Amino acid sequence: SPSPLNKKQQCPNHPAGRLETASLPALCPLPGHIGILPDEPANVVSWDFPPKCLSPPPLTKEEKEALAKKEAEELKTKGGPEYLPSKDTSPRIDCLFTSTNFRNGHGISLIAKSTIASNLLSLGSMQDGPLFSVYAQNRELKGKPYKIAPVEGKGLGVVATRKIKRGEIIMTDYPALLIGTGFLANTKPHIGRRMLKQAIKQLPEGTRRKVEGLQRGQERFEVEAILGPNSNTVSIGEEPGERVHVGLFAEAARINHGCRPNAHSRFSERRLTLEIMSHVAIEPGEEIVMSYVPITTPRDERRAYLKSHWHFTCTCPLCQGTPETIDESELFRRRQKDLKETIEDARKNGFYQDAINMSRDWLQFAEWDSVPPLEAEFHDSLADLYFRNEDQRNATRYARMAYDGWVRFGSVDDEKLEAAREFLDRVERVNEEVRERTGSV
Numbered sequence: 001s002p003s004p005l006n007k008k009q010q011c012p013n014h015p016a017g018r019l020e021t022a023s024l025p026a027l028c029p030l031p032g033h034i035g036i037l038p039d040e041p042a043n044v045v046s047w048d049f050p051p052k053c054l055s056p057p058p059l060t061k062e063e064k065e066a067l068a069k070k071e072a073e074e075l076k077t078k079g080g081p082e083y084l085p086s087k088d089t090s091p092r093i094d095c096l097f098t099s100t101n102f103r104n105g106h107g108i109s110l111i112a113k114s115t116i117a118s119n120l121l122s123l124g125s126m127q128d129g130p131l132f133s134v135y136a137q138n139r140e141l142k143g144k145p146y147k148i149a150p151v152e153g154k155g156l157g158v159v160a161t162r163k164i165k166r167g168e169i170i171m172t173d174y175p176a177l178l179i180g181t182g183f184l185a186n187t188k189p190h191i192g193r194r195m196l197k198q199a200i201k202q203l204p205e206g207t208r209r210k211v212e213g214l215q216r217g218q219e220r221f222e223v224e225a226i227l228g229p230n231s232n233t234v235s236i237g238e239e240p241g242e243r244v245h246v247g248l249f250a251e252a253a254r255i256n257h258g259c260r261p262n263a264h265s266r267f268s269e270r271r272l273t274l275e276i277m278s279h280v281a282i283e284p285g286e287e288i289v290m291s292y293v294p295i296t297t298p299r300d301e302r303r304a305y306l307k308s309h310w311h312f313t314c315t316c317p318l319c320q321g322t323p324e325t326i327d328e329s330e331l332f333r334r335r336q337k338d339l340k341e342t343i344e345d346a347r348k349n350g351f352y353q354d355a356i357n358m359s360r361d362w363l364q365f366a367e368w369d370s371v372p373p374l375e376a377e378f379h380d381s382l383a384d385l386y387f388r389n390e391d392q393r394n395a396t397r398y399a400r401m402a403y404d405g406w407v408r409f410g411s412v413d414d415e416k417l418e419a420a421r422e423f424l425d426r427v428e429r430v431n432e433e434v435r436e437r438t439g440s441v
């Protein structure tokens with residue numbers, strides 16, 4: 001088949017392509033990535049089981065009478081043999097949808113309001129996205145940098161098999177199950193369980209086995225034993241009250257908690273992908289851990305939360321560290337928390353230089369505590385502060401670093417990259433105006 005990079009479809013000069021990717025005829029590889037471009041048509045993703053919906057609650061006598069009246073009324077005005085009056089009086093119907101071809105056969109089962117299901121399709125979140133194949137193939141060539149193996153005191157865990165650089169994407173995972181919290185809250189447990197079991201049953205075999213393999217406890221109901229200790233919450237959809245969903249990511253679910261994490265996750269709503277990235281360099285043989293609790297939560301609170309919500313006593317190296325190590329980390333985190341709040345206040349009140357100085361202090365504490373942020377995110381925020389402070393030189397410098405950082409990061413979701421590109425364009429436009437005004441070169 002013809003290469004998508006024929007003469008007419010040359011990639012623009014910019015290494016990452018212009019950002020209006022939708023209008024690009026073909027995909028341009030990002031620098032540093034082996035550019036194997038997909039030349040087959042995009043994977044067409046759809047829901048491929050008839051949706052199973054919960055029957056709405058039976059109508060009350062009054063509702064039935066009102067409906068009969070309305071139908072009689074409608075028949076009178078619009079009547080005719082083909083006319084079928086609308087019977088849609090139900091307040092909420094959750095349906096089960098499954099797509100077995102989602103992400104090259106990974107599959108997904110969704111239990112949610114049907115509007116969510118149609119929006120996911122129409123917004124293109126189910127499709128692989130322009131960067132998916134390039135990154136997926138690059139990752140395949142490089143191989144996974146981890147294995148799933150037993151870890152003392154924690155069951156299974158994820159262990160690095162090679163050196164992982166800071167800011168590398170270690171794992172990409174997709175939801176095997178996505179369940180609206182509205183469904184979980186409003187459905188009788190036995191009906192909910194039946195629907196969840198069906199959702200798992202409809203998944204492609206490989207993913208179904210992975211999901212079933214997550215059950216460790218002896219709980220009476222297997223779906224609870226699978227979902228309870230293994231799911232995350234993610235936000236999808238437009239309706240404010242319906243955005244929170246429970247997502248089960250069967251590979252990422254093997255990542256244990258660490259109070260001093262070396263990795264964190266980022267969920268892309270528009271690509272329905274969870275990316276796990278390192279924020280420090282990781283050595284082969286080291287366990288990959290994420291914090292299940294916001295990082296600045298004080299130690300006692302953190303341990304109590306893990307006990308009450310996750311039902312385990314944390315055995316991570318920090319929890320087993322010396323009193324001095326523990327005290328030092330507590331101090332660093334308290335300082336980070338205070339600084340973050342003060343930086344936000346300073347930014348809101350226009351004290352940009354103070355916010356810049358404090359951001360640097362904050363970074364220092366985060367680094368001392370071995371939990372530094374993703375570089376590109378930090379550079380984004382500094383670029384914004386310098387720009388507001390009308391320091392064009394530093395704004396340009398950090399905006400470029402942020403943009404380069406997002407390119408290197410190589411997310412399947414180019415939203416941050418687009419934002420960084422737009423910001424850099426804005427900063428450079430101002431530079432241009434200044435040059436024109438002052439006549440400098």
Ligand SMILES: C[S@@+](CC[C@H](N)C(=O)[O-])C[C@H]1O[C@@H](n2cnc3c(N)ncnc32)[C@H](O)[C@@H]1O
Pocket residue numbers: 153154155156157214229230253254255256257258310311312313314315316
């Ligand atoms: C999301 S799962 C992680 C994978 C799990 N270890 C396995 O074997 O599939 C969460 C469960 O792992 C165990 N776990 C995770 N982090 C732990 C830690 N820091 N200390 C002790 N147990 C931990 C707990 O049993 C927890 O409920």
